[in-house]
Structures are given as C-alpha cells and as structure tokens.
Amino acid sequence: MSLVHRFVHPRFLAHAAAVGLALGAAQYSGLGADTLMAAEPDRQRQLVITDSKGDRGMLAPYVHRKNGIAYLYTSYIFDTLVSQDADGNPAPGLARTWTRSEDGLSYDLELQPDAKWHDGTPVTADDVAFTLRYMAEHPYVFGSVKSLAGVEVAGAHDLRIHIKRAQYGLVEGLFSAIPILPRHIYEGVEDPFRFATSDAAIGSGPYRLAAYDKAQGRYRLEATENHPLGRPRFAQIWIVKMGPDAALQAMSTGEVDVISYLPPDRLPEALGAGFAVETSPSDHVLRLGFNHRGQFQTKEVRQAIAYAVDRSALLETAFPGVAELAETGYFQPGSKWKSEDATESYTYDPARARDLLLATGWTQDSAGRWQAQGG
Structure with missing residues (x-):
C-alpha cells in the first residue's frame, strides 16, 4: 500500500464583524456565490474584498489563474449546474432538478427556465450540451468530462447526460465544478486559452464583470437582475490589490469588508481590532x-x-x-x-x-x- 502523509493548512480570512457574512458554505473556502445572495437589507451597499496578490487574470474559465481564489472569483460570474446550500450540500444552480437513473448510467436535468446570459440571451440545454462537448476537446483544469459518454438535448431546458459507468460523486463533483459556457460566444473560439476579451467573461452568474484593470489588479462586479436563484446581496463587489497591513488599516476605517488572506502573524492584530476571523481547511x-x-x-x-x-x-x-x-x-x-x-x-x-x-x-x-x- 502506498503511504501518503498529509498536512492540511488552514486558511485565514478576516472580515469586519458588522458585515455578518456566513463564510463557511463556499467552494474553495471563502465567499461563495451562495453567500452573496438574498440579503435584502444590504442590497444597495457594495462589498470590498482585498487580495494581496492582485491580478488573477480575466475572470473567464480558461484564462483565469490556475488557483482556487481565481476559480472562486470566476464562480460569481459563471454558474455551474449544481450549487451548494449553507451546509455545503448540493442545491439548485443552473439545473433546477436532476434525477439519476436506476442503473446509474444517466442523469436527467431540468434547467432554470428564466436563466439568462449577461448579454440577455436565454440559457438553454443546448448551451450545456455544447459546454460538455467543448470541454472534451478543450479540457478545463478544474473539472474533467472524461467520465461522460454523451449528452442528449430533450427540450429547451431539458437534457440527459450519459456516463460511461455508474459512479457516485458526479453531482458534488463535475456538476458542481464545471462553469457552463454560452454557445453563441464560445462556439467560434478555436483556442479558449487565448480568449481573454471582455466577451469571454459573459456568464449567467449573479454578478457580471463590469471592469477589470490588469495593471492594478482590480475588478468591479455588478449585480445582475432577475437571477433565478434570487437577488444578489450586494449591488457591487470590488476586488482590489492590497497588502495585509494596508488592508487591516483600511478595514479599521470601514473602507474594506473582507481580507481574502490574512497571514498567521497578523491574526492577533485582527482579533484585537474586533474583526471576525474565519478559518477553514485549504485542503492544500x-x-x-x-x-x-x-x-x-x-x-x-x-x-x-x-x-x-x-x-x-x-x-x-x-x-x-x-x-x-x-x-x-x-x-x-x-x-x-x-x-x-x-x-x-x-x-x-x-x-x-x-x-x-x-x-x-x-x-x-x-x-x-x-x-x-x-x-
């Protein structure tokens, strides 16, 4: 038996106590798209997140940086078929329902009928089928479609996904990891790894990319209207490059809401200032x-x-x-x-x-x- 020794590193994330964010339900630990939804009292405010590394690339599936935080930011813009509830359990995403066949070799999915891409085009089952086929030709780093045997479109919002052999974990894995792409945008793109224009970031998520400054490492995301999972919690999300010391100072003056990564030696300072600090396994x-x-x-x-x-x-x-x-x-x-x-x-x-x-x-x-x- 092969021996494997593992060290699990917790990740520190600080936020102002007044924001009251429920941080535990996110993919890749931190602020998941589900956390940023449906809190009416905060609807008109903006959320400011600091990132000590800055530029994470265009927030599009094939060109964002190949790390968890860049995937997380991109998940605000691109929906997956399955999302998570507050306890981390599978919950509706672009797929309103999913049903596993008795033999375990196929899944029937019904999509949200009112989902739209950020350019106003309706999201259809054809987009999902296209995505799965496209990612078979252009593998995506955070999810593999090799286990799939094919996909059938049964209607505008209905499809059946076939898998090569029965397996568990497909819902929590592939269906929750693959960002669905708009066919009308990506169909003519031969090399998605070089597709980094603003069109590449047209998704169906609760937020759309309104501005990206590569040199400054800064992003502005704006809430989309009529998202099928509910109204986004914040009108805007700003992601700005800022070192831990400057971020802690800015949080003290109310200019920053979330510090995405807090070095361990800054923990006493953050706690002494009354900030809430969340820790979670990074699984690195x-x-x-x-x-x-x-x-x-x-x-x-x-x-x-x-x-x-x-x-x-x-x-x-x-x-x-x-x-x-x-x-x-x-x-x-x-x-x-x-x-x-x-x-x-x-x-x-x-x-x-x-x-x-x-x-x-x-x-x-x-x-x-x-x-x-x-x-």
Missing part, C-alpha cells in the same frame, strides 16, 4: 509517496520510512501554528467517502523503523547511514 496538502518498484517494492521498507519520519516535528518547524497533521489515508475526517475502518497512523517510532529495515536485510553503518542489501 504536502504528501510523501512511494513507488512500488526498486528499493521500495517491499512493503516493510515503505512502512519503516513512514515510522522514521517525525511529521509533528516537520509541522512545527515548517508551519508553526497554521497547519495540522492529517490522517495517512486518502480521505480525511469529515469526508463522506472516508471508510470507518481504522488505518495505520504511522506515528513517529524510530525503533520500529529500525526493526523493519533490519528484517528486510538493510544494514546500518557506524555513521548511522542505512543501505539495502547489495546496494
């Missing part, structure tokens, strides 16, 4: 894996190395106070896919590591160096 992991060939083809050798690595010491040295040890299995606590069976934790145990290596024929010289038999 560091892993140590083994091939099953050569010197690592013997399971006991891999186990010995796992016992010889002091993961707690590495954690405290490299990521003091901002990370935690993860389990050695692939799925982590909280995942619905995680087995209830206990897995070996491989706690630091150099004596056990030594015994395993000796039992497999490894030897140790006077300087403490190990080598394989005949190596």
Whole structure:
C-alpha cells in the first residue's frame, strides 16, 4: 500500500464583524456565490474584498489563474449546474432538478427556465450540451468530462447526460465544478486559452464583470437582475490589490469588508481590532509517496520510512501554528467517502523503523547511514 502523509493548512480570512457574512458554505473556502445572495437589507451597499496578490487574470474559465481564489472569483460570474446550500450540500444552480437513473448510467436535468446570459440571451440545454462537448476537446483544469459518454438535448431546458459507468460523486463533483459556457460566444473560439476579451467573461452568474484593470489588479462586479436563484446581496463587489497591513488599516476605517488572506502573524492584530476571523481547511496538502518498484517494492521498507519520519516535528518547524497533521489515508475526517475502518497512523517510532529495515536485510553503518542489501 502506498503511504501518503498529509498536512492540511488552514486558511485565514478576516472580515469586519458588522458585515455578518456566513463564510463557511463556499467552494474553495471563502465567499461563495451562495453567500452573496438574498440579503435584502444590504442590497444597495457594495462589498470590498482585498487580495494581496492582485491580478488573477480575466475572470473567464480558461484564462483565469490556475488557483482556487481565481476559480472562486470566476464562480460569481459563471454558474455551474449544481450549487451548494449553507451546509455545503448540493442545491439548485443552473439545473433546477436532476434525477439519476436506476442503473446509474444517466442523469436527467431540468434547467432554470428564466436563466439568462449577461448579454440577455436565454440559457438553454443546448448551451450545456455544447459546454460538455467543448470541454472534451478543450479540457478545463478544474473539472474533467472524461467520465461522460454523451449528452442528449430533450427540450429547451431539458437534457440527459450519459456516463460511461455508474459512479457516485458526479453531482458534488463535475456538476458542481464545471462553469457552463454560452454557445453563441464560445462556439467560434478555436483556442479558449487565448480568449481573454471582455466577451469571454459573459456568464449567467449573479454578478457580471463590469471592469477589470490588469495593471492594478482590480475588478468591479455588478449585480445582475432577475437571477433565478434570487437577488444578489450586494449591488457591487470590488476586488482590489492590497497588502495585509494596508488592508487591516483600511478595514479599521470601514473602507474594506473582507481580507481574502490574512497571514498567521497578523491574526492577533485582527482579533484585537474586533474583526471576525474565519478559518477553514485549504485542503492544500504536502504528501510523501512511494513507488512500488526498486528499493521500495517491499512493503516493510515503505512502512519503516513512514515510522522514521517525525511529521509533528516537520509541522512545527515548517508551519508553526497554521497547519495540522492529517490522517495517512486518502480521505480525511469529515469526508463522506472516508471508510470507518481504522488505518495505520504511522506515528513517529524510530525503533520500529529500525526493526523493519533490519528484517528486510538493510544494514546500518557506524555513521548511522542505512543501505539495502547489495546496494
């Protein structure tokens, strides 16, 4: 069995307590599109989010930066078939309903009948079918359509998606990850990775891209009218480049609502100022894996190395106070896919590591160096 050691790094996000945002329901941790919907008292205000990195590229599926925060910003502009509720469970997005066949080989979807692209063109099942076929030809970094066998359009807002073999997680995975593209915009685009004009950012989401300043790393998003999931919470969203110190100062004067990333050493300052600080697992992991060939083809050798690595010491040295040890299995606590069976934790145990290596024929010289038999 391959051994994998995981370190899960929490991400800090600060916001002014008066804003009262429910931050936990977002994809990629932070402000998800569902968080930005349907709060009538704040309807006319603007939301200002700081980003210490600045430019994340044009907020269009193929040309935004290949990281989670850029995907998140783009999700305000482009809807997916399935969204999330406040608890992170699947909820209607562009698809109003979805039904899995008894054999698990197809899904019937009914789209929101009043969904529109930001240029006023209606969203149809043909757009969804086009997107899935287009992404088979031009793979999208945050979602693969390789599991799909085909798609049938059954009406203006109805379609059937076929998959190659029955599997679970398609709704929470592919249907929730793939941004649906407007066919009338993308159909003639031969290389979407070079398509970065303003038309590339025409989506059907609750916000439209009104302005983008690449040099300043600044975006202005404006609420769309009559979105099928409800009225957007804010009239405008500004995403501005600003370092943590300047952002904390601007938050103190009420000029900033959300700091997208707060370095751990700024945490006391933020809490002392009375700001709410949200933390959530980033799911960015560091892993140590083994091939099953050569010197690592013997399971006991891999186990010995796992016992010889002091993961707690590495954690405290490299990521003091901002990370935690993860389990050695692939799925982590909280995942619905995680087995209830206990897995070996491989706690630091150099004596056990030594015994395993000796039992497999490894030897140790006077300087403490190990080598394989005949190596």
